[in-house]
Amino acid sequence: MNGLFDVPVLGLVFQLLDYLVTVVTLNGPIILALATPLALGALSGVMCERSGVVNIGIEGMMLASAFVGWFVAALAAQAMPAAPSAFFGITPALLIGLLAAVLCGMLVSALHAWLSISLRVDQIISGTIINIVAAGITGYLDVLFSTNPLPTAGKFAPFVPPDVLTGLPLVGWLFKMFLAQGPITLSVIILVVALEILLFRSRWGLRTRAVGEHPKAAETVGIDVIRLRYRNVILGGVFAGLAGAWFTLDFGNSFQGGMTGGRGFIALAALIFGRWRPVGAFLAALLFAASSALGIAIRTTPPSGELGTILTSIPEEVFAALPYIVTIVILAGVVGRSIAPAADGQPYERESAT
Amino acid sequence: MVARVRGQLMVPAGAIVLALLVGAVIIILTSPLATGGFDPTLPLVTYWAIIQGSLLSVNGLIDTLVSATPLILVGLSVGFCFKAGLFNIGGQGQFLTGAVTAAAVGGVLSGAPPFIAAPIAILAAMAMGAVYGLIPGFLKAFTGAHEVVTTIMLNYIAIQLVAFLIQGPLRAEGSSFARSADVGNSAIPVIINMAGGHQAHLGIIFPFIAAAIIWWVLYRTTIGFEIRTVGANPDAARYAGMRPRLLIVLAMSVAGLLGGLAGASEILGVSGYMPAAYSTNVGFDAITVALLGRVHPLGIVFAGLLLGAMRAGAGLMQIQAGVPVQMIDVLQGVILFFLAADIVVRRVFRIHAAAGGVEELSTVTGTYGGKTTVSQP
Numbered sequence: 001m002n003g004l005f006d007v008p009v010l011g012l013v014f015q016l017l018d019y020l021v022t023v024v025t026l027n028g029p030i031i032l033a034l035a036t037p038l039a040l041g042a043l044s045g046v047m048c049e050r051s052g053v054v055n056i057g058i059e060g061m062m063l064a065s066a067f068v069g070w071f072v073a074a075l076a077a078q079a080m081p082a083a084p085s086a087f088f089g090i091t092p093a094l095l096i097g098l099l100a101a102v103l104c105g106m107l108v109s110a111l112h113a114w115l116s117i118s119l120r121v122d123q124i125i126s127g128t129i130i131n132i133v134a135a136g137i138t139g140y141l142d143v144l145f146s147t148n149p150l151p152t153a154g155k156f157a158p159f160v161p162p163d164v165l166t167g168l169p170l171v172g173w174l175f176k177m178f179l180a181q182g183p184i185t186l187s188v189i190i191l192v193v194a195l196e197i198l199l200f201r202s203r204w205g206l207r208t209r210a211v212g213e214h215p216k217a218a219e220t221v222g223i224d225v226i227r228l229r230y231r232n233v234i235l236g237g238v239f240a241g242l243a244g245a246w247f248t249l250d251f252g253n254s255f256q257g258g259m260t261g262g263r264g265f266i267a268l269a270a271l272i273f274g275r276w277r278p279v280g281a282f283l284a285a286l287l288f289a290a291s292s293a294l295g296i297a298i299r300t301t302p303p304s305g306e307l308g309t310i311l312t313s314i315p316e317e318v319f320a321a322l323p324y325i326v327t328i329v330i331l332a333g334v335v336g337r338s339i340a341p342a343a344d345g346q347p348y349e350r351e352s353a354t
Numbered sequence: 355m356v357a358r359v360r361g362q363l364m365v366p367a368g369a370i371v372l373a374l375l376v377g378a379v380i381i382i383l384t385s386p387l388a389t390g391g392f393d394p395t396l397p398l399v400t401y402w403a404i405i406q407g408s409l410l411s412v413n414g415l416i417d418t419l420v421s422a423t424p425l426i427l428v429g430l431s432v433g434f435c436f437k438a439g440l441f442n443i444g445g446q447g448q449f450l451t452g453a454v455t456a457a458a459v460g461g462v463l464s465g466a467p468p469f470i471a472a473p474i475a476i477l478a479a480m481a482m483g484a485v486y487g488l489i490p491g492f493l494k495a496f497t498g499a500h501e502v503v504t505t506i507m508l509n510y511i512a513i514q515l516v517a518f519l520i521q522g523p524l525r526a527e528g529s530s531f532a533r534s535a536d537v538g539n540s541a542i543p544v545i546i547n548m549a550g551g552h553q554a555h556l557g558i559i560f561p562f563i564a565a566a567i568i569w570w571v572l573y574r575t576t577i578g579f580e581i582r583t584v585g586a587n588p589d590a591a592r593y594a595g596m597r598p599r600l601l602i603v604l605a606m607s608v609a610g611l612l613g614g615l616a617g618a619s620e621i622l623g624v625s626g627y628m629p630a631a632y633s634t635n636v637g638f639d640a641i642t643v644a645l646l647g648r649v650h651p652l653g654i655v656f657a658g659l660l661l662g663a664m665r666a667g668a669g670l671m672q673i674q675a676g677v678p679v680q681m682i683d684v685l686q687g688v689i690l691f692f693l694a695a696d697i698v699v700r701r702v703f704r705i706h707a708a709a710g711g712v713e714e715l716s717t718v719t720g721t722y723g724g725k726t727t728v729s730q731p
Contacts, residue, residue, distance in 0.1 A: 056502055121694045124441055124502055129691050132638050136683035137380070143678040144387040265506050317518035324507040331499035 005305070015307040023297045024290060028177025029158075033251060035282070035289035036185045037062060037260070040243035041267025042274065042281035043195055044109075047236030049276060050199065051229050052212040052343040053116055056127030058240050059264025060134030061108045065244025067138040068104035070153075070255040071145075073097025073248075077153035088183045089157030097153060098184075098245050105241020106234050108134070113233040117226060120347040135258060142257035155253040156182040182250040184242055188282070191239070196278040208232055212341035215348045225348050243267075262324065269327040273334050276341060284330075291326050295319030366646050366657070368699035369692035374401065376688045381677060388676045400675040407670030408663035413552040420554055420624065422662025424449065426561035427616035428636050429643030429654045430568050431487075431609040435501075436649045437572060438605035439585035444490060444505025445613050446637030447512035452483035452614025454516045456621040457534040457628035458524055464538025471540035476618045483614015484607045486512070491606025495599035501606070509637060520630035532630035542623040555623030560615060561655065569651040581605055635683060642686045645693045661686060 004014040024031065041058045048055035076093035084091050108130060115126040161179035166172045178189065199205040207228060210218040215225045243263075248255050266288055273287075274280025299316055302308045378397035385393040408414045428445040435442035456479040463471035490504040526535040546554040572578040584591040584601045591598055616636065621628050643661055647653030664686070668679040692699050699705065 115695060119695055119697055125694050128441070128443065128502070128641065129687070129694050132641065133684075133687035133691055135638070136680070136687035140380075140678060140680040140684050141384070143680050144384055148387050262506060262510050265503050268503055315518050315522065317514040321511045321514040324510045327507050328493070328499070328504050331503060332493050332497040 012307055012310075015303065015305060019303040019307060020294070022303075023294055025173040026301075027293045027297055028173050029180045030296075031286065031289045031293045032177050032181060033185050033289075034292050035285040036188050036246050036251075037243040037263045038267045038270050038285035038288055039188050039192060039282045040184075040239045040246070041264050042271040042285055043191060043278055044105075044236040044239035044243070045268055045271040046195065046199070046276060046278055046281060047232045047239065048109075049271065049344050050212045050341055051208045051232040052215060052341060052346065052348065053113070053229055053233050054123040054127065054345040055109075055112060055233070055236065056124050056268065057108070057112050057130030057134075057264075058127075058243075058267055059260055059262065060127075060131035061105050061112075061237060061240035062244040062247070062264050063131075063138050063258070063260045064108050064134040065101040065105045065241040066247040066259060067141065067244075067255050069097045069101030069241075069245040070248035070253075071097075071141075071150070072100035073153035074150040078151065084154060084157065088159065089154070090183075091154065093153045094156060094249055097249055098242075101245035101249070102238050102241035105239070105244060106237035109234050109237025109240065110230075113230050116347065117229050117233070120349070123345055123347070131264070138255070139257040142255060145255075152253045153249075155248075156184070156250050158182050159186065182246075184246045184250040187242070192278045192282040199278065209341070212343055215343050215346075219350070226350065229348070240264075266323060266327050269331050272340075273330050275339075288323055288326060292323050295322050362648055362653075364703065364705045365696045365699050366648070366693065368703045368705065369646070369689050369696070370660075372692045372699060372702065373685055373688040377681065377685045380684060381675075381681070388678070396675060396677070400671055400677050400681070403671040403674040404664060404667030406674075407667035409667075413548055413550065414666060416546055416548060416552050416554045417666035418659065418663040419558045420662075421665040422658045423558050423561055423619055423623075424616035424634075424636050425639055425643050425662050425665070426655055426658030427564055427612050427619070428640035429647060429658050430561070430564055430651060431612035431616075432640045432644035433647065433649045433651070433654050434568055434572070434581075434612070435605055435609045436644060437585050438581045438601060439588065440491075440494070440602065440605055440609075441502050442487070442490075442505060442606065442609045443502055443637060443641065444487065444508050444610070445616075445640045446634060447505065447509040448483045448486050448610040448613025449617040449620075449634060449636050450509075450512040450516050450632065451486040451617070452479035453617030453621045453628055453632065454519055454524070454534075455479045455482035455614070456540075456618035457537065458519070460537030460540030460622055461524065461526075461535035461627075463540045464536060466539055468539045468541075468543065471538075472542055472622060475537070475540045475622055476542075476615065479618035479621075480611045480614045483617065484611040487606045487608070487610015487613065488603060491603040494606070495602040516628070516632060517630050520628060520632075524628075525630075526627070534628045536627050537622055540622055541626055542619065555619070557619035557623040560619055561658065564612060564615070565651040565655050572651070577601075577604070638683075639686055642690045642693075645690060 005011045005018070007014070041062060044058050044061070045055055073093050073096060076096040077091070080092055082091045082093070112126055112130055115121040115129070116123040158180050159182075161175055165175040165179070168175065199208065207218065207223050211223060211225050211228050219225050247259055267285070270284035270288060271281045273284040274282070298311050298319060302312045381388075381397045381400055382394055385391070385396045389396065406414070408418045428449060431445055431448070432442050456475050459478040460471065460475040463474060486508065490501045490508060493499040493504050494501045520534055521532045524534045525532055542555040542557045544553050545556050572582060580591065580596045581601050581604075583594065583596060584598045588598050591601075639661060643654055643657045646660070647655070647657035664682050668682050671677055671681065672679050
């Protein structure tokens with residue numbers, strides 16, 4: 001094996017492949033954790049865009065939910081202090097914070113639904129407004145709370161899978177990746193599969209896709225387009241709310257202004273790359289997360305030898321910018337070949353009864 | 355005509371009034387955090403401090419003009435794109451790349467004669483901004499990648515690019531923190547110099563010149579007509595023999611050029627150097643400016659002056675009322691919300707005038723998700 005590394009030029013490729021395998025197998029849990037907000041954001045996008053509403057405000061929904069989840073949990077922790085339970089480190093405060101984050105996601109989504117479905121405001125303008133207002137208000141509150149700090153409510157603890165599973169040769173790292181996770185990340189896998197099945201195998205899914213492709217035809221057969229769009233956009237807020245809660249209750253335990261760092265937009269790219277399907281979007285999210293993890297790994301555990309010298313000489317800013325560059329490249333390469341729901345982005349106007 | 359102008363003014367004015375009311379509620383609710391006690395009069399103190407700090411003194415007016423300069427320039431950039439049916443959220447990235455270019459070129463030319471150094475640094479910044487705007491324009495025109503996502507990604511990339519350049523090759527020696535060298539002779543000359551550090555640089559006239567040129571291009575030239583046609587109806591534009599792809603790339607490049615100019619005027623006119631962690635909200639602010647100004651160059655100038663006044667008064671607001679300057683971001687966001695949901699404003703103030711909605715906005719989403727309108731017939 002090591003003989004391959006010494007081949008001129010091509011040897012570098014083998015070294016890189018070897019390093020990538022090492023990074024992925026060693027960093028499986030962090031990759032899936034980093035993929036969580038992207039996948040949840042993309043699921044929120046699936047709910048909206050499959051029913052014909054573009055949602056570019058996922059970033060703002062996540063940010064608002066991250067703040068509300070953290071804030072409510074911190075208040076609840078003061079009102080009812082409790083020791084974390086052995087099961088995921090759950091405390092009443094964390095559960096209340098999680099619920100508040102989800103409700104916040106639904107509420108902000110309802111605002112997007114009202115603006116874009118009822119008022120027929122351009123959907124991209126509506127989403128952008130949500131992003132700007134959310135960034136403004138949470139940034140303002142963040143400054144206020146940094147001078148009046150709130151004690152943190154802590155965060156959910158990751159599940160500890162039995163050593164029997166994680167110690168297995170070859171596949172042990174997979175068990176670690178998919179099981180050594182907090183509750184929000186664990187729920188992602190279930191949600192992705194459930195939504196994929198519901199979207200393509202249930203009556204609701206058929207109706208949703210019909211409304212997203214041809215709302216007029218859907219209305220003709222008795223589907224209430226406006227109501228279904230409202231319902232789906234607001235339910236999509238549940239996923240955005242969970243993604244927000246991941247930032248402040250699962251992955252970290254505090255809030256910083258602008259902490260979502262554009263992940264709402266990367267989620268949109270994952271949605272498009274995954275062809276508007278839950279499982280596809282999840283795999284795309286994993287790819288984005290792996291590119292982030294690679295950047296971290298190169299800084300913390302660089303490979304040895306020639307490859308290590310090359311990779312560590314690249315400025316760290318390049319790796320910090322990598323997910324954004326990958327997003328652009330994927331959008332440029334995939335859009336056009338990946339077909340959006342036909343009525344995506346078009347406001348629906350019911351024909352008046354005469 | 356008079357009725358139309360009044361209709362155009364009523365909705366923005368109503369949006370501002372409602373935003374100030376919402377802002378007042380937020381200020382009252384958060385007053386225990388800002389001042390240590392519940393204070394229902396705090397909004398009045400806050401708003402009065404903003405007015406005092408921006409409009410009621412010569413120093414305040416100077417600060418207003420200086421603060422408004424980048425807002426109007428980037429507002430024109432966003433507005434120009436709206437006319438072409440494009441939504442440019444990349445003002446921040448175009449500003450930052452222009453600013454870092456101005457800092458680099460200005461630093462190199464810091465010993466050159468001023469009348470040569472400053473123009474070269476400004477032109478270089480404009481060229482770099484134009485290139486940074488051209489990228490999403492090209493991607494939109496030839497691959498269909500929507501500019502809203504690509505420009506935001508480019509904003510994050512620009513932040514990293516600035517951090518790398520200022521910490522690395524452009525870092526000035528002998529300073530305690532990472533910053534570029536002083537621009538020296540490349541600085542834009544100061545034309546008004548008051549006591550207490552209140553200065554105005556010659557660059558405060560850039561927005562007015564730029565607004566006049568943008569107006570002339572949009573309404574008095576063939577290319578402007580074509581840009582507006584593409585924005586209003588891309589299919590009609592194509593059937594009329596126009597080249598939407600070329601126009602999209604051109605519009606985004608012009609937008610980037612304006613963003614680059616804004617960056618240059620801040621570095622060469624205000625700070626004189628660039629720190630590694632240069633934070634700016636100008637890209638988002640400019641969207642409010644463009645929509646508040648009804649996507650018209652003259653309106654954008656007034657809207658930029660108004661928001662510039664808010665920025666200029668923010669310092670005094672923080673000192674007198676204890677409300678953090680980020681309150682301005684909140685107010686601008688809420689203004690934007692009411693501008694989009696103008697039906698709320700109309701109901702509250704019983705505005706019946708027909709003119710109101712900004713029709714350029716309706717084509718933005720039409721090109722989302724691969725349904726590129728510039729595909730060949």
